[in-house]
Amino acid sequence: MDTPSDMPLSDRTRMRRYHWLAKYDRESVNSIIDAGIICQVGYVFDGVPYVTPTSHWRIDDHVYWHGSSASRMLKAQEKNIPVCFSVTHIDGIVFARAAMNHNILYRSVMAFGNASVTSEEEKRHVLSVFCDRLAPGLWDYARRPNEQEWKATKVIKLKLDEVAAKVNDALPGDEEPDLATDRWAGMVALELMQKAPVPDPRLAPGLKMPDFVKAFSYSARAGDRSAWTPEKVGDDS
Ligand SMILES: Cc1cc2nc3c(=O)[nH]c(=O)nc-3n(C[C@H](O)[C@H](O)[C@H](O)COP(=O)(O)OP(=O)(O)OC[C@H]3O[C@@H](n4cnc5c(N)ncnc54)[C@H](O)[C@@H]3O)c2cc1C
Numbered sequence: 423m424d425t426p427s428d429m430p431l432s433d434r435t436r437m438r439r440y441h442w443l444a445k446y447d448r449e450s451v452n453s454i455i456d457a458g459i460i461c462q463v464g465y466v467f468d469g470v471p472y473v474t475p476t477s478h479w480r481i482d483d484h485v486y487w488h489g490s491s492a493s494r495m496l497k498a499q500e501k502n503i504p505v506c507f508s509v510t511h512i513d514g515i516v517f518a519r520a521a522m523n524h525n526i527l528y529r530s531v532m533a534f535g536n537a538s539v540t541s542e543e544e545k546r547h548v549l550s551v552f553c554d555r556l557a558p559g560l561w562d563y564a565r566r567p568n569e570q571e572w573k574a575t576k577v578i579k580l581k582l583d584e585v586a587a588k589v590n591d592a593l594p595g596d597e598e599p600d601l602a603t604d605r606w607a608g609m610v611a612l613e614l615m616q617k618a619p620v621p622d623p624r625l626a627p628g629l630k631m632p633d634f635v636k637a638f639s640y641s642a643r644a645g646d647r648s649a650w651t652p653e654k655v656g657d658d659s
Contacts, residue, residue, distance in 0.1 A: 434534050435586040445587040448483075454531045454587050455480050455509050457643055459556070463487060464506040465537070467498045478509070479552045480582075485533065486540070486548050488577040496576045500539035507533040507580050514612050518594035519605040525590065527609065533585035540577040548577055559634035616640045 427446035437444035445451065455461075461478040464471060474495050476487045485507055489496045499505060514527035540548060553561040567575070594607045619635050 429585060430583070431586075432534075432584050435532075435584055437586060437588065440588070440590075443588045443590050443592075445589055450587045450589065451531055451533075451582065451585050452480065454511065454529045454589075455485060455582075457511060457529070458509040460509075461485070461487065462508045462510075463495070463499075464508070465495070465499060465503055467494065477552075478507070479548070479555045481548060481551055483582045484579045485582060486552065486577055486579045488545075488549065488552065488575060491574050491576045493576070496539075496578055499537035499578045500576065502536045502538050505535065505537045505580060507531075507535075512612055513591070514609045516592070516594050516609050517607055519596045519600040519603055519607045523595045523600075525592070525594065527590055527592075527611075529587065529589045531585060531587045533580060533582050535580045535582075535584055537578050537580050540579055542572075544579075545575070545577045546572065548579075549575070557634040557638050559632070563632055563634065614640055 428448050429446055429451070431446060435446070455478070459477055460475055462473050462475050464473045466472070472495065476489065476495075478485050478487045480486070491497075508531060510528060510530040512526060512528050516523075516525035516527060518524050549567075550561045553564065593609075596607060616639065619631060619638070621629075621631065
């Protein structure tokens, strides 16, 4: 074992390729999941594999995603079928001296398990958590769903029992002979750019922007970036 683990490893989650990048501890897994708003959910329907991007949120050791009660994905997943849930963040591009050593800096999580549908009571609670996760205060500010809207919405959950993370924050993996050449190597960090809020043109005149919109910060949630930053390496040459 290369890294501490506080979650049981399974044959599916035991990393083979670049196993030293594996993280099996709950804190690493949770921080990667919580830093993202978008996940990919893989499942097989009628013998065909689908990977559907959707929004997710986490409460304790469950992740949740939601959608229309008419959604094919949700109708399939409420039958307790196996799913693979994944979240990925791209933190940078590594330029190396050797063509084979260019790389991506990333943090990712893959979890396996059987999906299930929440009860009506749980659905109503976890959807309020979902709103407040996007922006704390959003749930109390917004109009509450009416009974028809509740009926039209389903929430699927997955217990994070079989899960692993992979984090690549490595320097270029160039060999000694390549290090001695005069080719430049380094990293370009990437992050999602947040722009200023744009009011809906149909807003009533003079309506003030709520504090949770003013305070909204994607990067505050995005968590730890690569350990390898220009500040830490201390060289811009
Ligand atoms: C942004 C990005 C770019 C990548 N680019 C490449 C690329 O160009 N080429 C390439 O080969 N690989 C790339 N990878 C790594 C890729 O995700 C796989 O880890 C790798 O291909 C090995 O796959 P495998 O099935 O052989 O892994 P194995 O080591 O056999 O996987 C065993 C188990 O480890 C866990 N695991 C494996 N990969 C991940 C992961 N990324 N995140 C969380 N858990 C994981 C899963 O539980 C999996 O079932 C990239 C990853 C990311 C996030």
